[in-house]
Amino acid sequence: MGIAVSAIGFGFVYGLSAREAGFSPIEVLAMSVLVFGGASQFAAVGYVASGLAWPGIVLLTALLNARHLLYSAALAPWLSKVAFGRRAVMAHLLTDEAFAISIGHFRRLGYADTWGYWMGAIVSTFIPWTLATLAGVILGGQIPDPARLGIDIIFPAAMIGLSVGLLTGRREVVAAIVGAGVGVAVALLTSPAVGIIVGGLVGPAVGLAVPARSSHETAPLGTTASAQAFGMPGTHAEQRVDERPGASAEEPR
């Protein structure tokens, strides 16, 4: 529910911004369905409004969305048994939100719940995002001063809120703090897109330096208890524990 609200708020603001930049509703819809990447769509609005040439926009989009490679690689071990065609479709729906929901969900359960992925990617993100962007571009003119409504804070708040579900031990906390610090520092020296990618690469490397025995896991993932506490309704950790990548059923992580 929180993710859907985040997608609606962020999508509506994107629609407003695109409207201001002269995008038509069909162009906004094409961006949302084809690109389906909030940050890069936002950036593209600014680029188009400033008159940047298309090759530059495409290059910056590739850079901004390069972080999805990390998401994709992180999910790959979990989804390796899913049919190639379905993984190809899953890839297009892979966003910050879909990744955070699904990786946390898989880790808590101890197996890849593909139904959970579709729910997180389509119901909680794709549909609300697409409809909200359309609403923003069509209805935006009736909102005098959207910044007063604080909608711009929804995206960063949602990102930090999503990370909470993944902070299950000292390693994860260290990775998050270092990722944020390095990300900001590099962003100030280069650009936000580069900072986010470098933070996402360096944070986990430093997190790994925390010895596993002192990582103080507060909610061991892949166990029945964590699944009952955090799993999507209707799922059970006792099922298919042997499908967890990199671990056996006798050795829960």
Next chain:
Amino acid sequence: MSTDLIPLAFLMFLVTYPSRALGLLTPWLDRLPRVGFEYLQLVGPAILAALAAVSVMVIVSDDGTPSFHIGVEWIAVLACLAVTAWRRNLLLGLIVAVAIVVIARNLGLAEIPT
């Protein structure tokens, strides 16, 4: 109704999809050594925290120069973090974050972004 930007959307899709698909469709990734798998599991917290931090701490001027930003947005994001961790409820965290920003901006305690 203009359709001039639809080809641009398609080009943006063409450069975005490979980064989304490469990991998922590369066969050897499911045979990663354990350390590789553990590294990838830490990517989520790191990159989500980086996204949030960069979004509220770095602003980019019209000429493309990034600069450090201090504002009520920090408090809102930290409040969302605290509420979400405490109540295990992201929606409640988002409501608190938005409320803080709305109140601060409408009372003139924080500047309104342009």
